[in-house]
Amino acid sequence: MIKEKSTQPGDVIKYCPKCGSKEFIFDGSRSFKCSTCGFHFFINSSAAVAAVIVNEKGEVLLTRRAFNPGKGMLDLPGGFVDPMESAESAIKREIKEELNLDIEEMQYLISYPNEYVFSGFSVFTTDLGFLCKVKSFEKMHVEDDVSGYEFIKENDINFDEISSKSIGDILKFYFRERK
Known part of the structure; x- marks a missing residue:
């Protein structure tokens, strides 16, 4: 049986959409913050x-x-x-x-x-x-x-x-x- 990968944003989004950095850190609940450029991205409905x-x-x-x-x-x-x-x-x-x-x-x-x-x-x-x-x-x-x-x-x-x-x-x- 093939295990499906998680579809949650924290498991899928890996790069900052503003600067492309891999230092795009998920806070575990509803937002990401880029430690390179400071871009803050929220997961909203x-x-x-x-x-x-x-x-x-x-x-x-x-x-x-x-x-x-x-x-x-x-x-x-x-x-x-x-x-x-x-x-x-x-x-x-x-x-x-x-x-x-x-x-x-x-x-x-x-x-x-x-x-x-x-x-x-x-x-x-x-x-x-x-x-x-x-x-x-x-x-x-x-x-x-x-x-x-x-x-x-x-x-x-x-x-x-x-x-x-x-x-x-x-x-x-x-x-x-x-x-």
Whole structure:
């Protein structure tokens, strides 16, 4: 059995991004400091958004991930917030990119932390859940990093198929709150 290498920042980042020095020391929790040039780098959470979209039958729209992490698993549509972009703009952009849907109303639900491992590196995220209403499902089709979609009733969701704990937590919160 091949042991996977750690994806934690302290095990992956080896050189100062400012001067290239190997004297880039991890403090063991959330920052690095270069003893050559003094550059101080913090490991912060990246913002990501996820949309809970429900059809007229009360079924939730779940997507299938086209790529790793979690290729083929169920997910809520959404993605990363771009630099200098609001979470509200990001959710509109992501839903348009992934499903060709236009959001007409949104309501913030809740956030949960997540560890998103990509290219052998742990990216820590804060996943912001939004309840979204779309104008119409008429022109919906998959694009971007989505390979498919399904409308699923609450009791039919297999949470073992959900791509991350944070997405499962957002869904569970939504189902608890709407009752």
